Structures are given as structure tokens and as C-alpha cells.
Amino acid sequence: MKHALVVGGLGVAGAGIVRALSEQPDWKITIASRRQLDGGTVPCVSVDLLDKADAEEKLAGLSDVSHIFYTAYQERPTFAEEVAPNLAMLVNVVEAVEGASPVLEHVSLMQGTKAYGTHLGPYPTPARESDPRHMPPNFYYDQEDYLRARAPKARWSWSALRPRTIYGHAVNSPMNMTSVIGIYAAMSKEFGLPLRFPGTEACYRTIQQTVDTDLLGKAAVWAATTPKCAGEVFNVTNGGLFRWEQMWPRIARMFDMPCGPVMTIRLAAVMADKEPLWNRMVEKYGLVPRSYHQAVAWAFGDFQWHMDYDSLVETTKIRRFGFHEIVDDEEMFARQIREMKEMRLIPVD
Known part of the structure; x- marks a missing residue:
């Protein structure tokens, strides 16, 4: 039995991951969110991820989490102002769970096509995962660099997804x-x-x-549980x-x-x-x-x-690695x- 902590699990991307995990019998699921889930069937931990002490306290009981699916996002007035809080939330989650759970094996990071500068204006298309970065700031870069630097010293691996516009709904x-x-x-x-x-x-x-949120959820679970996807980034679309x-x-x-x-x-x-x-x-x-x-x-x-x-992305890589759903x-x-x-x-x- 694997245990997934879906951070931001009440949002559109996170909800798709929760549904994908719920369809498989060998997953236990916990949601972490600023908001509390009322009347849901999945346990939800209400936590302020910007508060390191609160994250450590609220996540301390999750001693058997094997996978973190991170989809949380804090909006700020400028791109530069988004970097510090969004990096801090990821760091606080990973380090709190790492300290609580000796069986943590993978961290899945949800990014997006802003990694290619889609929010800044025209950029080379179709965008590929190997394309050079645009001029920062971009909190995706800081989050990814943190995972790249930490993973070799840790017992867990990581992967990241870059979906094109996500379509779905969440109350x-x-x-x-x-x-x-x-x-x-x-x-x-x-x-x-x-x-x-x-x-x-x-x-x-x-x-x-x-990209359909349900397809995105399946892709996230696939990447997180396929060993050859460790340390890889994948574009995702409906096809x-x-x-x-x-x-x-x-x-x-x-x-x-x-x-x-x-x-x-x-x-x-x-x-x-x-x-x-x-x-x-x-x-x-x-x-x-x-x-x-x-x-x-x-x-x-x-x-x-x-x-x-x-604003187009190339999806050859994810197909080549073995994900073929459309x-x-x-x-x-x-x-x-x-x-x-x-x-x-x-x-x-």
C-alpha cells in the first residue's frame, strides 16, 4: 500500500490526481490544503505551508507517506514576488514529510508552460523540455532547482509535469x-x-x-511510479x-x-x-x-x-517514455x- 500526500488537492490539478489515485486499490490518500474539505471521503489536513512550524506540526503524523504530489500555488502581484513564498511552501512540505516518513520515495512537482515563458509573450514553439530557460524570475525554476539539488542526497526521487492549459473544475x-x-x-x-x-x-x-485534469492526474501518477521517469520533466496535453x-x-x-x-x-x-x-x-x-x-x-x-x-508544446518525450493516453x-x-x-x-x- 502506497500513501500519497496531494498538496493542493482541492484545486483543479490536485483533484485530478486524487481521482486518478482513487481508481487504484493500492493507494492511501491524504490531502493537504489551506482550505478544509467539508464532507469529503479523503482525509484533509488544513495547513499553512508558508509557516514552517505549522507544516511540521500538521504533517508530523504522516509517518508512512511514500509519494508527495505537489500542486499548490500562491499568487502574488508580480512574478518576482511569487518566488519566495512558492519555494518556501515546497521546501516546508518536503522537509516536514521527509522528517516524518522514512518511506518517502518520490516527489512529483506540478509546473506548467510558464516554464517556457508563455506568460511573457511569443516564445519558440513547439516548446520542448530541453529548451533553455527564459530570463528569471520564475518560481518553477527555483522549485525544480531545489529538488534537483536535494534528491541526490535524499532517499527520494522527483519528476515534474508541464501541462498545457488545464481544463477541469473544482468547487x-x-x-x-x-x-x-x-x-x-x-x-x-x-x-x-x-x-x-x-x-x-x-x-x-x-x-x-x-489537458483534461483527469488525464493530467493519470500522467502524474504514472511518472511518479515509473522508475525511469526519476529526475525527468514532461510536457502533457490531451494529444x-x-x-x-x-x-x-x-x-x-x-x-x-x-x-x-x-x-x-x-x-x-x-x-x-x-x-x-x-x-x-x-x-x-x-x-x-x-x-x-x-x-x-x-x-x-x-x-x-x-x-x-x-503556445504549443512538444509531447514526444512523454510518449517515448511510455505514457500514451489521450x-x-x-x-x-x-x-x-x-x-x-x-x-x-x-x-x-
């Missing part, structure tokens, strides 16, 4: 594109509007890649490509809405005054009660849909939208 975890699409569409429909793409004309036409100009009309049909023309807006600004509407919709449609700000992160949608340049992008959108409706996160048609 009260607003930083995910499935919630952006679902709530934007639901509000547009409430206004009697067609579903208009809110990004730029150029983004509407660029080639896109995604396909699409353009929004083809996918957006299909998404509109999933909501039984007409597809309108592109209307470039900044969601963070235009949707800022829509909280009263959201509250009325929660009551009208019997949705899960949650605050507007817990439901959706409009700025995350702006970041994704105002990207006017290619997900159809359109099927993923349809399934996740259906799940949001079934969970009463957005109105049912």
Missing part, C-alpha cells in the same frame, strides 16, 4: 477555464445573448492545446489540436445557444459588476451556494484568450460542461 477553486467558460456562457444566456468569444480575433484563430474558431460554435451548441461573432472584451472589467446577477441565478436555478469570487476567475480567462501567439478535446468540453450542470455549478438547460 471554490475559481482559477480554471472550465468554470470561466461555463459561467460566462450561463450569464450570456441569462441576458439572452449569443455566445460570443470574448478574446481577440488572433487568439480565435491560433492553434490550441489543452490533439484545435482552433477556437472551430471549437467555439460546438461549445455554443452544448449550451443550446447561438454562436455570435468575436467581441473582444476584458472579462475582469466587464464582468466585475455581475455579482448581483450571479446571486439571483444561484437562487433562481438552485445552484450550489458560493460567492461570485469563489466561482470564477475572470482574469485567468483574459490571460488565456488574449494570447495572440502560438483525450478528445471536444469530448472533454462536453463532459466537463455536463458535469458542471449535474453538480449544480451552472444552470441546467
Whole structure:
């Protein structure tokens, strides 16, 4: 029996890992999160990872953890300000668990394509794991360097994943594109509007890649339990490509809405005054009660849909090492939208 500590397990990436582990009979799972899990079936440790003493105290009882899956993230106003807290959280987790559990054997780090500078502007594509780093700061680099330096002196190995945009949903975890699409569409429909793409004309036409949170979870477990993956970094996608100009009309049909023309807006600004509407919709449609700000992160949608340049990664390496699962992008959108409706996160048609 292996014991996984999923750090940030209530977020979108972490939830996918928890589901992947839950499907296998030989895993015990514990979640570590700032938030407390209410009514869940998986034990959850509420811990402030920025507080080294709190991390040591709260994680001291985890004496049989064999694998750490690290997906936590602390946002800060600037990229430079993100480095110290995000490195500290990883260090505090690893050292607390290392001190508590003599059987720790692997640390899995969740990164992303910001490792290639996707947040800074156009960069060489398709990006490969061996590409040179961009000019720092980038907390991914500091976290990875820490694991690279510590692992040779430790009893554990490590691996890292770099997913393209993650699609999935988690209650009260607003930083995910499935919630952006679902709530934007639901509000547009409430206004009697067609579903208009809110990004730029150029983004509407660029080639896109995604990764389903459930596929990402399976990839993380695979890398963490495959010996030849120790010390390796892998790009992860669903395996396909699409353009929004083809996918957006299909998404509109999933909501039984007409597809309108592109209307470039900044969601963070235009949707800022829509909280009263959201509250009325929660009551009208019997949705899960949650605050507007817990439901959706409009700025995350702006970041994704105002990207006017290619943002593609090469996935040959992960295939060559033995991970071959794929997900159809359109099927993923349809399934996740259906799940949001079934969970009463957005109105049912």
C-alpha cells in the first residue's frame, strides 16, 4: 500500500490526481490544503505551508507517506514576488514529510508552460523540455532547482509535469477555464445573448492545446511510479489540436445557444459588476451556494484568450517514455460542461 500526500488537492490539478489515485486499490490518500474539505471521503489536513512550524506540526503524523504530489500555488502581484513564498511552501512540505516518513520515495512537482515563458509573450514553439530557460524570475525554476539539488542526497526521487492549459473544475477553486467558460456562457444566456468569444480575433484563430485534469492526474501518477521517469520533466496535453474558431460554435451548441461573432472584451472589467446577477441565478436555478469570487476567475480567462501567439508544446518525450493516453478535446468540453450542470455549478438547460 502506497500513501500519497496531494498538496493542493482541492484545486483543479490536485483533484485530478486524487481521482486518478482513487481508481487504484493500492493507494492511501491524504490531502493537504489551506482550505478544509467539508464532507469529503479523503482525509484533509488544513495547513499553512508558508509557516514552517505549522507544516511540521500538521504533517508530523504522516509517518508512512511514500509519494508527495505537489500542486499548490500562491499568487502574488508580480512574478518576482511569487518566488519566495512558492519555494518556501515546497521546501516546508518536503522537509516536514521527509522528517516524518522514512518511506518517502518520490516527489512529483506540478509546473506548467510558464516554464517556457508563455506568460511573457511569443516564445519558440513547439516548446520542448530541453529548451533553455527564459530570463528569471520564475518560481518553477527555483522549485525544480531545489529538488534537483536535494534528491541526490535524499532517499527520494522527483519528476515534474508541464501541462498545457488545464481544463477541469473544482468547487471554490475559481482559477480554471472550465468554470470561466461555463459561467460566462450561463450569464450570456441569462441576458439572452449569443455566445460570443470574448478574446481577440488572433487568439480565435491560433492553434490550441489543452489537458483534461483527469488525464493530467493519470500522467502524474504514472511518472511518479515509473522508475525511469526519476529526475525527468514532461510536457502533457490531451494529444490533439484545435482552433477556437472551430471549437467555439460546438461549445455554443452544448449550451443550446447561438454562436455570435468575436467581441473582444476584458472579462475582469466587464464582468466585475455581475455579482448581483450571479446571486439571483444561484437562487433562481438552485445552484450550489458560493460567492461570485469563489466561482470564477475572470482574469485567468483574459490571460488565456488574449494570447495572440502560438503556445504549443512538444509531447514526444512523454510518449517515448511510455505514457500514451489521450483525450478528445471536444469530448472533454462536453463532459466537463455536463458535469458542471449535474453538480449544480451552472444552470441546467
